[in-house]
Amino acid sequence: MPHRSRHDAPLAEIAKEAQRAIAQGGITFQKFTCKKCGKRQTMDVPNTFYREGQCEECGHITNLEKACGFTAIMTGGNQEVMDIIRKAVSDAAHGTAPFGTAPKPTPKDVQ
Numbered sequence: 001m002p003h004r005s006r007h008d009a010p011l012a013e014i015a016k017e018a019q020r021a022i023a024q025g026g027i028t029f030q031k032f033t034c035k036k037c038g039k040r041q042t043m044d045v046p047n048t049f050y051r052e053g054q055c056e057e058c059g060h061i062t063n064l065e066k067a068c069g070f071t072a073i074m075t076g077g078n079q080e081v082m083d084i085i086r087k088a089v090s091d092a093a094h095g096t097a098p099f100g101t102a103p104k105p106t107p108k109d110v111q
């Protein structure tokens with residue numbers, strides 16, 4: 001499955017690009033770089049974009065309105081593949097999977 005990611009841009013721009021990827025059958029995850037320690041972080045809630053995100057390494061809260069990015073998993077609109085990914089990320093988000101160490105974002109959904 002092709003992955004697509006891009007460099008950071010303002011949140012409004014990223015959200016627009018992500019919408020386009022979602023419309024093409026993609027599943028997107030917001031990414032950002034912690035302003036304090038520089039660690040790259042990925043949100044664990046698919047297709048959701050936040051105005052700020054907390055670093056899982058150092059706990060610093062970074063404002064994402066000026067700069068964030070995203071990665072998109074392009075499923076080609078394959079419903080079965082999308083369901084598998086949705087279930088996997090949902091399990092991870094609820095702590096039932098052995099992975100899922102994403103940061104805890106402040107839930108300010110911009111969608």
Ligand SMILES: [Zn+2]
Nearest residue numbers: 034037055058
């Ligand atoms: Zn950090």
